[in-house]
Amino acid sequence: xxxxxxxxxxxxxxxxxxxxxxxxxxxxxxxxxxxxxxxxxxxxxxxxxxxxxxxxxxxxxxxxxxxxxxxxxxxxxxxxxxxxxxxxxxxxxxxxxxxxxxxxxxxxxxxxxxxxxxxxxxxxxxxxxxxxxxxxxxxxxxxxxxxxxxxxxxxxxxxxxxxxxxxxxxxxxxxxxxxxxxxxxxxxxxxxxxxxxxxxxxxxxxxxxxxxxxxxxxxxxxxxxxxxxxxxxxxxxxxxxxxxxxxxxxx
Amino acid sequence: xxxxxxxxxxxxxxxxxxxxxxxxxxxxxxxxxxxxxxxxxxxxxxxxxxxxxxxxxxxxxxxxxxxxxxxxxxxxxxxxxxxxxxxxxxxxxxxxxxxxxxxxxxxxxxxxx
Numbered sequence: 545x546x547x548x549x550x551x552x553x554x555x556x557x558x559x560x561x562x563x564x565x566x567x568x569x570x571x572x573x574x575x576x577x578x579x580x581x582x583x584x585x586x587x588x589x590x591x592x593x594x595x596x597x598x599x600x601x602x603x604x605x606x607x608x609x610x611x612x613x614x615x616x617x618x619x620x621x622x623x624x625x626x627x628x629x630x631x632x633x634x635x636x637x638x639x640x641x642x643x644x645x646x647x648x649x650x651x652x653x654x655x656x657x658x659x660x661x662x663x664x665x666x667x668x669x670x671x672x673x674x675x676x677x678x679x680x681x682x683x684x685x686x687x688x689x690x691x692x693x694x695x696x697x698x699x700x701x702x703x704x705x706x707x708x709x710x711x712x713x714x715x716x717x718x719x720x721x722x723x724x725x726x727x728x729x730x731x732x733x734x735x736x737x738x739x740x741x742x743x744x745x746x747x748x749x750x751x752x753x754x755x756x757x758x759x760x761x762x763x764x765x766x767x768x769x770x771x772x773x774x775x776x777x778x779x780x781x782x783x784x785x786x787x788x789x790x791x792x793x794x795x
Numbered sequence: 796x797x798x799x800x801x802x803x804x805x806x807x808x809x810x811x812x813x814x815x816x817x818x819x820x821x822x823x824x825x826x827x828x829x830x831x832x833x834x835x836x837x838x839x840x841x842x843x844x845x846x847x848x849x850x851x852x853x854x855x856x857x858x859x860x861x862x863x864x865x866x867x868x869x870x871x872x873x874x875x876x877x878x879x880x881x882x883x884x885x886x887x888x889x890x891x892x893x894x895x896x897x898x899x900x901x902x903x904x905x906x907x908x
């Protein structure tokens with residue numbers, strides 16, 4: 545279990561500070577009927593309402609500044625950083641790009657991207673398995689003028705999907721070495737990604753892999769998904785991906 | 796696993812509601828766990844007692860209801876519920892469905908005193 549995951553939500557700390565000293569209220573008159581005085585409060589409240597509120601603020605800030613934000617999600621090792629290297633190199637003379645890189649520990653991924661674009665910010669989550677909206681809101685005002693903001697989320701197919709960052713577009717990467725069935729095993733994430741990149745397609749000659757199977761599984765959880773097959777190593781398929789990003793940036 | 800974050804948020808919401816209601820103790824928490832939410836029931840149950848220790852939620856019962864995926868079909872117009880994460884109308888098999896609910900983790904209600 546990710547034991548530091550709760551530290552960012554102010555929840556654990558607040559929970560321990562906010563307790564209303566129940567021991568000071570013995571309610572002696574209730575002791576003979578333990579269920580006496582119990583009443584129900586109807587809430588109907590999303591657990592992530594707090595994060596969603598911050599995400600909405602981010603979305604408003606981004607809209608106000610005309611800055612599109614794309615959140616990249618995938619398992620570790622699916623090729624997010626390699627894709628970003630190739631993407632930033634290709635767009636260097638066209639778009640002012642910024643990148644926010646989330647990792648549990650180290651800024652190694654961010655270091656690979658420094659010098660390739662206008663701004664790179666590393667967020668070391670210190671154990672947390674995802675970025676949340678407050679990680680992003682703290683950085684937005686510090687950004688230089690940009691045309692496109694890319695987020696490399698923490699490599700994880702479960703948790704990042706739950707936390708809206710305020711992005712305009714979510715893109716999931718699924719490397720061909722991961723097989724075809726990941727969309728069915730992690731439906732919540734792939735459901736939330738209208739664009740999926742099948743990465744490392746240069747390795748296909750070496751794999752037993754069904755492209756049709758992978759796409760069919762993606763469509764089970766997201767019928768209107770747009771699938772782009774590419775290889776950041778050979779450049780195959782990169783044109784379609786870059787065109788999508790240019791369109792995000794209004795070019 | 797982000798369930799500790801989630802139960803911490805649950806505790807936050809519950810303590811806020813508790814204060815608003817002028818009560819002192821949470822006896823039970825009722826959650827709906829959607830088919831397409833990103834949380835695991837066993838992990839929530841494991842984390843909950845840890846996150847609420849020393850608070851007005853300590854000892855509260857956590858009751859988790861599995862909430863189905865509720866879909867509205869654009870082709871046949873019918874609404875349906877399913878417990879698997881398949882975005883397809885079970886009546887006409889069309890994929891043109893809208894998710895009405897089932898993607899969230901929701902605090903339905905609290906029992907307090």
